[in-house]
Amino acid sequence: MLAKKSVLKVAALAKNPQPPLISRTFITQAVITGLASHFIFGKDAQLADNIENGKYSNPSTKSNDTTSIDLFKRPMEPQYDGHVPLYLHEKFLMYLVSSAKSYYHPEDGINIVQLGESTAIPCCLENLKQIMLKDDVGRRILRERPNISSETLEAFRGSNLPPNSVGMTYFKWLDKEGVGPDTRAPVQYIDDPDHAYIFKRYRQCHDFYHAINDLPINIEGEITVKCLEACNIGIPMAIMGSIFAPFRLKKAQKERLYDIYLPWAVKQGLNSKPLINVYWEEIMHKDVNEVRESLGISKPPDLRALRKEQRRLRKELKIRYER
Amino acid sequence: MFRRVPPLKRINKASSNISTLGSSIVNVINHSKSTTPLLSNYYSTIAANENNSSTLPVKSTDILIVGGGPAGLTLAAAIKLSPNLKHFKTTLVDAGNLSENLPKFHNLSSSAYMTNRVVSITPQNMDFLTGDLNLPLQFNRIQPFDGIYVSDGLNDTSRMTMDRESMGNMVELLNIQSSAYMKLLELNANNNTNPIEIADNCKVVDIVKPSTTNATANGVENTNPWPYVKLDNGETYKTRLLIGCDGFQSPVRKYAGIETRGWFYNEWGVVATMKLEYPPFNHIRGWQRFLPTGPIAHLPLPGDWATLVWSTTPELSKLLVSLPSNVFSKLVNAAFILEDGDMQYYYRKLSDAAVDKRIFDEIIEDIDYRIEVKSQQLINKNNSDMYYVDENYPPPIKDTLEKSRARFPMKMFHADTYVAPRVCLVGDAAHATHPLAGQGLNMGLGDSKSLVSVLEKASSRGLDIGSVDLCLNDYWKDRYGTNMMLLGVVDKLHKLYGTRNEVVVGLRQWGLNVVNNLGDVKEFMMNVVSGRK
Numbered sequence: 001m002l003a004k005k006s007v008l009k010v011a012a013l014a015k016n017p018q019p020p021l022i023s024r025t026f027i028t029q030a031v032i033t034g035l036a037s038h039f040i041f042g043k044d045a046q047l048a049d050n051i052e053n054g055k056y057s058n059p060s061t062k063s064n065d066t067t068s069i070d071l072f073k074r075p076m077e078p079q080y081d082g083h084v085p086l087y088l089h090e091k092f093l094m095y096l097v098s099s100a101k102s103y104y105h106p107e108d109g110i111n112i113v114q115l116g117e118s119t120a121i122p123c124c125l126e127n128l129k130q131i132m133l134k135d136d137v138g139r140r141i142l143r144e145r146p147n148i149s150s151e152t153l154e155a156f157r158g159s160n161l162p163p164n165s166v167g168m169t170y171f172k173w174l175d176k177e178g179v180g181p182d183t184r185a186p187v188q189y190i191d192d193p194d195h196a197y198i199f200k201r202y203r204q205c206h207d208f209y210h211a212i213n214d215l216p217i218n219i220e221g222e223i224t225v226k227c228l229e230a231c232n233i234g235i236p237m238a239i240m241g242s243i244f245a246p247f248r249l250k251k252a253q254k255e256r257l258y259d260i261y262l263p264w265a266v267k268q269g270l271n272s273k274p275l276i277n278v279y280w281e282e283i284m285h286k287d288v289n290e291v292r293e294s295l296g297i298s299k300p301p302d303l304r305a306l307r308k309e310q311r312r313l314r315k316e317l318k319i320r321y322e323r
Numbered sequence: 324m325f326r327r328v329p330p331l332k333r334i335n336k337a338s339s340n341i342s343t344l345g346s347s348i349v350n351v352i353n354h355s356k357s358t359t360p361l362l363s364n365y366y367s368t369i370a371a372n373e374n375n376s377s378t379l380p381v382k383s384t385d386i387l388i389v390g391g392g393p394a395g396l397t398l399a400a401a402i403k404l405s406p407n408l409k410h411f412k413t414t415l416v417d418a419g420n421l422s423e424n425l426p427k428f429h430n431l432s433s434s435a436y437m438t439n440r441v442v443s444i445t446p447q448n449m450d451f452l453t454g455d456l457n458l459p460l461q462f463n464r465i466q467p468f469d470g471i472y473v474s475d476g477l478n479d480t481s482r483m484t485m486d487r488e489s490m491g492n493m494v495e496l497l498n499i500q501s502s503a504y505m506k507l508l509e510l511n512a513n514n515n516t517n518p519i520e521i522a523d524n525c526k527v528v529d530i531v532k533p534s535t536t537n538a539t540a541n542g543v544e545n546t547n548p549w550p551y552v553k554l555d556n557g558e559t560y561k562t563r564l565l566i567g568c569d570g571f572q573s574p575v576r577k578y579a580g581i582e583t584r585g586w587f588y589n590e591w592g593v594v595a596t597m598k599l600e601y602p603p604f605n606h607i608r609g610w611q612r613f614l615p616t617g618p619i620a621h622l623p624l625p626g627d628w629a630t631l632v633w634s635t636t637p638e639l640s641k642l643l644v645s646l647p648s649n650v651f652s653k654l655v656n657a658a659f660i661l662e663d664g665d666m667q668y669y670y671r672k673l674s675d676a677a678v679d680k681r682i683f684d685e686i687i688e689d690i691d692y693r694i695e696v697k698s699q700q701l702i703n704k705n706n707s708d709m710y711y712v713d714e715n716y717p718p719p720i721k722d723t724l725e726k727s728r729a730r731f732p733m734k735m736f737h738a739d740t741y742v743a744p745r746v747c748l749v750g751d752a753a754h755a756t757h758p759l760a761g762q763g764l765n766m767g768l769g770d771s772k773s774l775v776s777v778l779e780k781a782s783s784r785g786l787d788i789g790s791v792d793l794c795l796n797d798y799w800k801d802r803y804g805t806n807m808m809l810l811g812v813v814d815k816l817h818k819l820y821g822t823r824n825e826v827v828v829g830l831r832q833w834g835l836n837v838v839n840n841l842g843d844v845k846e847f848m849m850n851v852v853s854g855r856k
Binding site: 054079129130131132133134135136139143193194 | 662664667689692700
């Protein structure tokens with residue numbers, strides 16, 4: 001049996017002789033790979049890179065030994081207070097992990113924060129910066145760098161806000177939802193200081209978008225506001241969130257979102273003025289309907305009331321037909 | 324003094340009989356009106372008043388150059404300097420007051436101010452002007468520059484530096500014109516036998532081709548009749564060769580029936596002479612930034628002067644020319660270093676109807692603030708290099724010379740052919756291009772050089788210099804390809820940088836960075852721009 005097998009093998013080999021290991025094609029490929037990698041990764045190329053990076057032009061007391069790996073080397077110096085510079089692969093890992101975590105636990109603030117910063121690619125923020133620079137108010141915001149925190153907002157509570165003003169609407173909404181104004185997490189992982197400020201401003205204005213549209217802070221309200229932000233401001237995380245987040249919801253919630261609230265958000269976001277150019281601190285005393293008109297937004301149906309109504313209806317129908 | 328020197332030696336013996344000429348012109352009038360509509364379509368119409376042609380004699384000349392611009396005057400100087408061509412009787416006609424203005428410019432004692440029409444001349448053409456023609460250029464008004472820095476207006480990091488010693492020279496057009504004119508005067512003074520006749524303050528009224536059936540000599544039909552050029556002072560010249568150096572609206576080209584193909588860009592260029600805050604201390608180079616509205620170029624002049632060519636939309640060009648000079652200077656500084664969003668904001672604010680001093684002051688303050696912030700950001704981003712902004716951005720402008728701001732439309736045109744029987748076109752009469760690559764006058768000077776060599780070749784063989792097949796076609800063959808290529812490349816570059824499409828913008832930024840790092844491609848481009856083959 002074994003002999004037969006080996007005879008067959010020899011016969012097969014005789015018919016189709018295997019090509020020798022060291023053939024012409026192999027040698028050519030090996031030479032080409034060798035040359036290419038020499039010119040890309042070889043010592044000369046490394047030397048050229050080092051000269052271009054200024055390693056040999058600024059003599060310093062630090063040793064220029066390139067053979068040891070510096071475990072604590074960071075991509076750049078911190079550009080602003082609280083800046084944590086990350087390498088590209090670290091940012092990508094943060095994106096993967098935080099997107100998975102945010103999908104299952106969107107209530108945890110850290111996940112959303114990390115997802116937002118890892119997906120805020122420079123070209124989107126640069127685009128936003130140009131939009132702000134073109135506008136009068138946006139320019140002033142970039143120059144004066146106002147900061148919205150819980151202290152600055154509480155200060156408005158004391159001042160005489162006329163009824164029906166933006167400030168009054170905001171505080172009424174806070175009381176309705178049972179929360180207080182909270183300071184948003186600082187920006188850490190975005191490299192350019194201007195972009196970091198723009199992202200911080202975007203985060204801090206999030207509550208105002210809730211208040212001016214009377215959207216609650218449950219998951220549906222958050223998705224709606226995210227969709228509005230996505231269509232108006234164009235932050236990638238908002239776009240991703242408004243597409244993927246509804247998948248986890250119950251049927252009734254999904255229906256409400258897809259039928260009423262997401263279409264409203266898309267229409268409002270695309271047709272209104274850029275919300276990033278609104279100087280909220282200055283319009284706290286202004287009439288809220290005036291502000292809504294000037295921005296081109298209008299309120300959606302009251303989400304809390306709608307939910308209550310639909311729940312009551314469902315219960316009634318259930319009782320009636322499942323007797 | 325040299326305007327109307329009568330020729331002492333006449334080469335042409337054929338049509339010396341004035342009365343037959345007069346009658347032949349009269350015959351042509353009857354001819355074109357009655358019997359041959361075809362001919363009257365082909366030949367240009369004859370001027371209504373014929374009283375002048377019968378009183379003044381028709382002057383005869385071998386080479387008539389229409390147009391006393393830089394191309395025309397250098398061509399005249401080259402012809403008079405060439406041993407094979409200087410025996411030809413040459414006349415130069417120009418509508419401007421050359422005899423007064425050009426010597427005045429030539430005798431300017433200092434470079435107290437610089438004119439706003441400045442061009443860049445390649446080293447080859449500079450050799451032609453200073454070596455072959457030995458023109459008495461005013462070198463204290465010429466600035467050689469050692470490189471060009473090109474950047475993209477939508478990005479800070481996409482740029483290309485081309486560095487080469489004396490890559491080009493910035494020369495005022497008046498400098499070239501006046502030095503060529505003085506050279507012609509000098510040649511006339513030295514060579515009394517065949518001086519060039521310069522007829523300035525004379526506008527060409529009409530150019531006429533006499534009909535073939537009547538212009539016969541000794542019974543042989545003249546199939547290549549000499550054109551008759553009528554000037555507004557009543558004189559008429561007939562010439563063996565008519566050279567049109569008369570610019571974009573060339574009447575010579577219209578006479579020859581040569582069509583042009585091309586288009587007007589929807590852009591106007593604003594030129595200005597600017598004073599820098601401090602003279603450039605490290606490199607003397609030209610700077611060009613491709614803004615989305617059009618390229619802005621800052622080119623060095625001697626001392627702390629600089630010249631500006633800013634191509635932009637028609638509305639913006641009107642706005643820029645009308646701004647007060649301090650606002651304009653700040654805006655030029657902003658255009659080179661600030662971002663597109665900034666520029667759009669400034670344009671919008673300044674285009675507002677109710678703009679007044681308060682808004683101007685606000686804008687100046689805002690520009691100063693933004694430039695400071697941006698400079699600091701650039702320094703921070705580039706390893707805290709203190710000299711980053713000085714190395715990579717043009718020296719800031721302090722002020723603009725009053726009355727030096729002007730605007731003109733940008734276009735690209737190319738004549739179908741440069742030659743016709745007894746006619747050839749040189750310079751802007753043959754081609755017009757966008758100034759973004761600084762090639763316009765360089766092409767014209769190349770044309771002059773080539774034409775002179777072609778004429779020399781024909782003359783040394785005793786051929787008729789006005790004949791297309793025997794002489795002039797070589798000139799067209801030599802220059803058409805080169806000029807077409809340059810026009811095409813400049814046009815494509817203009818179109819590439821005229822779009823805001825994100826994909827194209829991304830590709831071109833990446834492409835510019837790649838070319839900046841590829842030494843050989845850059846060498847090739849530098850050779851093309853500086854005229855080396």
